[in-house]
């Protein structure tokens with residue numbers, strides 16, 4: 154509730170799964186399930202939901218939750234020996250009570266630190282020792298920040314490599330009224346064409362059919378403009394050069410058991426990622442990848458976004 158003190162509360166979510174609820178004084182909030190280290194809700198100060206979670210999402214481990222922000226680690230998609238999108242989204246994470254310090258932003262008081270480490274059984278799937286620390290934070294203004302720190306703790310001297318994505322499902326009013334800015338003219342790998350490389354043409358990215366593209370060497374800011382809702386999401390990222398844009402559209406939507414037939418109209422995944430060049434860590438090395446999401450009212454005149462406010466602001 155607006156006017157209350159910021160708070161961080163551990164409680165039970167759907168199907169009795171543990172979740173942490175972050176609340177900021179002005180009324181914004183976020184929810185994180187320990188299953189998957191998975192953000193499932195991000196609300197602005199008016200209590201409006203900003204992330205898409207399917208009404209058919211199952212919340213039944215080990216199946217990952219459909220929507221919110223699944224963490225894809227140590228493998229993005231099906232390119233590799235592991236299960237699709239890796240295992241981090243299917244594991245139970247713990248609350249990290251004593252994380253190594255992050256260069257702190259003293260304004261941020263509302264956050265939770267989670268940690269994932271491999272069990273003996275996990276070694277059979279991916280024979281590496283690691284510590285994955287995830288901080289989920291809410292700023293006083295209601296921005297959502299996720300910081301991942303992944304450390305190689307192998308004692309056998311071996312490096313490991315991984316790919317990664319914050320698979321963010323943005324909630325949109327109508328996919329046909331949405332455009333993405335910041336990715337025009339970039340090269341991308343088309344997942345629908347065996348990852349063939351193309352260059353994006355035209356000055357706007359809009360949606361009228363299935364899309365599954367990995368944009369390469371993307372800028373640190375990407376905007377998702379919801380024309381109907383007059384809302385712009387700004388995604389700022391650090392350490393994550395690639396950006397996946399995905400919408401399954403009608404045919405694939407129907408084939409997914411945990412996704413409603415019409416859900417594709419109300420979501421767009423824009424995923425800050427490191428895919429083209431896998432991250433390689435030697436023992437003792439740590440990698441950091443961060444996203445910051447904000448939702449701002451957008452003024453939209455003649456199809457033009459105010460670039461000052463969004464991409465440079």
Ligand code: BG6
Nearest residue numbers: 230237238320344365397399424
């Ligand atoms: C996207 C991929 O990131 O995730 C798509 O680019 C994939 O190819 C989609 O279909 C959903 O994956 P999943 O495993 O959550 O169904």
